Amino acid sequence: MTTNAVISGAGINFWFGEDDLRKQILFEVSLQINPGEVVLLTGPSGSGKTTLLTLIAGLRRMQEGELTVLGHPLHHATPADLLALRRRIGFIFQAHNLLPFLTAIQNVQVMFDLQPEISKREAQDRSKQILCQVGLQDRLTYPVSRLSGGQRQRVAVARALVGDPLLVLADEPTSALDGTTGREVVNQLQALARERGRPILMVTHDPRILDVADRVLTMQDGRLSEVPRNGRTL
C-alpha cells in the first residue's frame, strides 16, 4: 500500500449480529483509492456495498483488518478521530436525508452549523455559490418539498461538496432519478469533484454512467474485485 492513497484498506472482515445470528458481510476486502480518482462500486443488492462505504466514512467501527482514510487509521480510531474524519468527507446517502421544510439554501447551510469559525455570512455565500454551480440559482429559497427528485438530489450534492471535502462518498446517488436527470447529477458531481481534484467513490447500478469512472470495482457476496478496464459486466 502506498502512503499517499486517499483510502487504503487490507484484509477487512465485517460481521453483523451477535452469537448464533452473527453473519459475515465483508470478506478480506482490500482496496486503494488514489488522489483525484473517480471509482465506481457496483454489485448486487445485499452484497455489502453500503456497509463498506459506512466503514470508510467512519460511520461504523472497524472490526478486523486495516483501513486508512485521509491519513486516519480507522482500525483503532477513537470517537474523536472518527468525528474529525467525517468532517473531511462529503457523503451523499441513498435516501438523501434533506430536511423537507427547510429551503434549498438552508439545507446546504446546515453543514456549517457545527463550525463556529465560519461566519453566517460566509456560510450563506458558499451555500449560494455551490447551489448556483449545480444549476439551482432559481430555487435557492424553495422548500425542498417543492423541488423535483433531480433538484433534490442536486441539493444533496451541493450539501456534500460545500464544505470542500477531501473525499466524496456517494451511495446510489442516481437511484431515484430518471436516466437524463441521473446523468446530469453525476456530471455535476464529477465536474465539481474534478475541479477541486477530489476523489469520488460512488456506488451505482447504473450502467449508463460507467464512462465517468477511472476504475470500476465490484462487490459479490462481500468480496471485492476490480473489473478489468475493457470489462462490460456490471
Ligand SMILES: Nc1ncnc2c1ncn2[C@@H]1O[C@H](COP(=O)(O)OP(=O)(O)O)[C@@H](O)[C@H]1O
Ligand atoms: N444494520 C444491519 N444489521 C444487520 N444486518 C445488516 C445491517 N445492515 C445491512 N445488513 C445486511 O448486510 C448485508 C449487506 O448489506 P448492504 O451493505 O446494505 O448491501 P448493499 O449496499 O450492497 O445492498 C445484507 O445482507 C444486509 O441485509
Ligand SMILES: [Mg+2]
Ligand atoms: Mg446499499
